[in-house]
Amino acid sequence: xxxxxxxxxxxxxxxxxxxxxxxxxxxxxxxxxxxxxxxxxxxxxxxxxxxxxxxxxxxxxxxxxxxxxxxxxxxxxxxxxxxxxxxxxxxxxxxxxxxxxxxxxxxxxxxxxxxxxxxxxxxxxxxxxxxxxxxxxxxxxxxxxxxxxxxxxxxxxxxxxxxxxxxxxxxxxxxxxxxxxxxxxxxxxxxxxxxxxxxxxxxxxxxxxxxxxxxxxxxxxxxxxxxxxxxxxxxxxxxxxxxxxxxxxxxxxxxxxxxxxxxxxxxxxxxxxxxxxxxxxxxxxxxxxxxxxxxxxxxxxxxxxxxxxxxxxxxxxxxxxxxxxxxxxxxxxxxxxxxxxxxxxxxxxxxxxxxxxxxxxxxxxxxxxxxxxxxxxxxxxxxxxxxxxxxxxxxxxxxxxxxxxxxxxxxxxxxxxxxxxxxxxxxxxxxxxxxxxxxxxx
Numbered sequence: 001x002x003x004x005x006x007x008x009x010x011x012x013x014x015x016x017x018x019x020x021x022x023x024x025x026x027x028x029x030x031x032x033x034x035x036x037x038x039x040x041x042x043x044x045x046x047x048x049x050x051x052x053x054x055x056x057x058x059x060x061x062x063x064x065x066x067x068x069x070x071x072x073x074x075x076x077x078x079x080x081x082x083x084x085x086x087x088x089x090x091x092x093x094x095x096x097x098x099x100x101x102x103x104x105x106x107x108x109x110x111x112x113x114x115x116x117x118x119x120x121x122x123x124x125x126x127x128x129x130x131x132x133x134x135x136x137x138x139x140x141x142x143x144x145x146x147x148x149x150x151x152x153x154x155x156x157x158x159x160x161x162x163x164x165x166x167x168x169x170x171x172x173x174x175x176x177x178x179x180x181x182x183x184x185x186x187x188x189x190x191x192x193x194x195x196x197x198x199x200x201x202x203x204x205x206x207x208x209x210x211x212x213x214x215x216x217x218x219x220x221x222x223x224x225x226x227x228x229x230x231x232x233x234x235x236x237x238x239x240x241x242x243x244x245x246x247x248x249x250x251x252x253x254x255x256x257x258x259x260x261x262x263x264x265x266x267x268x269x270x271x272x273x274x275x276x277x278x279x280x281x282x283x284x285x286x287x288x289x290x291x292x293x294x295x296x297x298x299x300x301x302x303x304x305x306x307x308x309x310x311x312x313x314x315x316x317x318x319x320x321x322x323x324x325x326x327x328x329x330x331x332x333x334x335x336x337x338x339x340x341x342x343x344x345x346x347x348x349x350x351x352x353x354x355x356x357x358x359x360x361x362x363x364x365x366x367x368x369x370x371x372x373x374x375x376x377x378x379x380x381x382x383x384x385x386x387x388x389x390x391x392x393x394x395x396x397x398x399x400x401x402x403x404x405x406x407x408x409x410x411x412x413x414x415x416x417x418x419x420x421x422x423x424x425x426x427x428x429x430x431x432x433x434x435x436x437x438x439x440x441x442x
Contacts, residue, residue: 013028013031013032013041016031016041016057016083019059020059020360020363020364021059021083021084021111022108022109022110022111022363022367023083023108023109023113024103024106024108024109024275025108025109025275026103026106026109026215026275026277027083027103027109027113027275029215029277030101030103030113030115030215030277031055031081031113033213034055034079034081034115035055037079037121037213038053038054038055038077038078038079038117038121039052039053039054039055039077039078039079040054040055041054041055041057041081042054042055042056042057043056043057043059044056044057044058044059044060044062044070045059045060052075052076052077052078053075053077053078054077054078054079055078055079055080055081056070056074056078056079056080056081057081057083058070058080058081058082058090058093059083059084059359059360060359060360061087061089061090061093061359062093064092067092067093067096068096070093071093071096071097074097074117074118075118076117076118076119076121077121078117078118079100079115079116079117080093080097080115080116080117081113081114081115082094082113082114082115083111083113084111084112084359084360084362084363085102085111085112085113085114085326085327085328086105086111086112086328086329086335086366086387087328087354087359087362087363087387087389088323088326088328088354088387088389089354089358089359089389090114090326090359091322091325091326094114094116094325094326094327095325095326097116097117097118098116098117098118098119098120098282099114099116099221099224099280099327100115100116100117100120100213100279100280101114101115101116101213101277101278101279101280102114102115102271102278102280102327102328103275103276103277103278104270104271104272104273104274104275104276104277104278105271105272105275105335105336106273106274106275106336107336107338107370107374109275110335110336110366110367110370110385111363111366112271112327112328112329112335114326114327114328116327119282120209120282127206128157128158128159128160128206130206130208130211130212131157131159131160131195131206131207131208131211132192132193132194132195132207132210132211132233133159133160133161133162133186133190133192133193133194133195134154134159134160134161134162134194134195134196134197134203134207135161135162135163135164135182135183135186135194135195135196135197136150136161136162136163136164136196136197136198136199137163137164137165137166137174137178137179137182137199138163138164138165138166138174138199139165139166139168139170139171139172139173139174140165140166140167140168141168141171141172142165142171142172144165146199146200147163147199147200149200149202150163150197150199150200150201150202150203151163153202153203153204154203157203157205157206159203159206159207162186162190163199164182166178166182175251175255176229176251176255176259176262177248177251177252177255179196179229179259180244180247180248180251181248183196183232183234183244184244184245184248187234187236187240187241187244191236192236193210193211193214193233193234193235193236194233194234195207195210195231195232195233196231196232196233196234197230197231197299198230198231198301200301200302200303201230201231201299201300201301201302202299202300202302203298203299204295204296204297204298204299204300205298206298207285207298207299209279209281209282209285209298210233210279210281213279214233214235214277214279215235215237215239215277215279216234216235216237216239216240216243216276216277216278217232217233217234217235217239217240217243217267217276217277217278217279218232218233218278218279218280218281219231219232219233219263219267219278219280219281220280220281220282220283220285220286221280221324222260222286224324224325225320225321225324225325226260226264226324227260227261227263227264227267227324228260228286229259229260229263230286230301231281231285231286231299231301232263233279233281235277239270239274239275239276239277242270242273242274242276243266243267243270243276246266246269246270247262247263247266250262250265250266264320264324268320268329268330268333269337271329272329272333272334272335272336272337272384273337280327283297284296284297284298284299285297285298285299286299286301287299287300287301288300288301288303288304289301289302289303320332320333329386329387330393332386332393332396332397332400333386334349334384334385334386335366335385335386335387336366336370336383336384336385337382337383337384337385338370338373338374338382338383339381339382339383340373340377340380340381340382340383342377342379342380342381343381344379344381345381345382346379346380346381346382346407347380347381347382347383347384347404347405347406347407348380348382348383348384348406348407348408348409348422348425349383349384349385349386349397349398349400349401349404349406349407349408349409350369350383350384350385350386350409350410350411351386351388351394351397351398351401351408351409351410351411352365352366352369352385352386352387352388352411352412352413353388353391353394353410353411353412353413354387354388354389354413355389355390355391356413356414358413358414361413361414362387362413362414364414365411365413365414365415365417366385366387368417369383369385369417369421370383370385372417372418372419372420372421372422373422375419376419376420376422376423377422378420378421378422378423378424378425378426378427379422379423379426380407380422380425380426382406383422384401384406387413394410398410407425407429409425
C-alpha cells in the first residue's frame with residue numbers, strides 16, 4: 001500500500017508554520033526527533049490510510065467519530081502530535097492514546113506541544129552506555145540492607161550509579177527537600193543526565209528510554225495524572241536545572257505537602273515559562289512487585305499495588321486531574337508566563353474564554369497576546385495567560401489572579417486585539433477610564 005501524502009519533504013516544519021503553527025526551537029527539535037523515530041510528518045487533514053510509520057499532526061480537534069476513526073487506523077509504529085495541546089478540545093482524542101510527552105510554551109512557541117500514540121516503541125536491546133547515571137539516597141540511620149537489591153541489580157546490568165546515605169531530619173525518611181538537595185548535588189557533580197530512583201526498587205533491564213527519547217525531564221504518572229517522585233529523569237539542561245530549583249523552592253515553602261503534588265506544581269510553573277521537554281515514562285518504569293507484567297518491567301517498585309504510597313489522599317488536587325490526564329495546564333494554571341524588563345512588579349493575568357472549542361482561534365489569540373506583550377508590555381512586568389473552556393475554570397483563574405494581586409482581564413477567544421493592548425490597559429487603569437476592549441476586568 002502506498003505511503004500517505006506527506007508534508008513538504010524538504011521542510012515539513014515550514015509547512016506547519018504556513019498553516020498557522022508557531023513553534024519554538026525546542027518544539028521543532030522534538031518534531032524532528034519524532035519524524036526520525038516514527039516516520040515522516042503527515043497532516044491528519046490529508047486523510048488517513050493504514051500505512052505504518054507516520055508522525056500524524058492533528059491541528060484541528062476531531063469530532064467524536066473522527067477521533068474513533070483516527071484511533072482505529074493507527075498502528076504501533078505511529079505517533080500523534082497535537083501542536084495546540086493546551087486546548088481541552090483535544091482531550092477526548094488524547095484519552096484514547098498513550099501519552100508520550102509534552103514540550104512547554106514560551107514566547108517563540110506559545111503553545112503546549114503534545115505527542116503520543118498507541119504505545120511506546122521501547123528498544124529491544126540496549127547497552128549500559130544508553131542509560132543515564134542512576135542515583136539514589138537513603139537515611140544514613142537505616143543502614144544498607146534495604147538497598148541490597150537495587151545495588152545488585154545495577155551491578156549486574158553494569159550501569160553507572162551513586163547510592164549514598166545522607167543525614168536526614170527524621171531517622172527513617174528522606175524528606176522532599178533533602179531528596180531534591182541530593183539530586184541537585186549529583187546533577188552538578190556529574191554534569192550528565194540522571195535517573196533518580198527510590199531505594200526499594202530493582203532494575204531488571206537497562207533504562208534506556210529516558211536517554212534515547214528524553215531531553216529535560218521524565219516521570220511516570222500514576223493513574224494517568226499523579227506524578228510519582230520515585231522514578232525521575234533529569235537531563236543536563238538549563239530547563240532541568242530550573243525545574244529542580246522550582247521544585248526545591250516549593251518544597252521548602254510547603255514541607256508537609258505530598259512530594260508528587262509539589263513536583264506537579266513545579267512542572268506546571270516551569271512549563272509555562274520555557275519549553276520544558278518532558279517524557280512520560282511508561283508503566284514498565286514504575287511496575288509494582290507482584291502485579292501482572294512486573295516480570296518484564298524495567299524498574300520494579302516494592303510497593304503494595306495501591307496508591308497509598310503515591311497519592312495519600314485520593315481527593316488531593318482534584319482540580320488538576322482532568323488537565324493532567326490530558327497532559328496540559330489546568331484552568332487555574334497559566335498556559336504561558338512572560339516577563340518584561342519593567343522596573344515595577346506589576347503583573348496582569350489574561351483569561352481567554354474558549355467555550356466554542358475553536359483551537360485555531362484560541363491559538364491565534366494566545367499568539368496575539370504574546371506578540372503584543374513582547375512588543376509593548378505597557379509597564380507590566382509579568383503576563384500570565386490562561387485558557388479556559390468552562391465558566392467554572394474562568395472563575396477559578398480569576399480568583400487565583402486576584403489573590404496574587406494581578407490585574408485580571410477576561411477576553412473571548414478569537415476577538416480582535418489592538419497591538420498596543422497592554423499600554424491601553426495600563427493607561428485605562430491609571431486614568432480609571434474605560435477602554436474600548438471588550439473585556440471584563442477586576
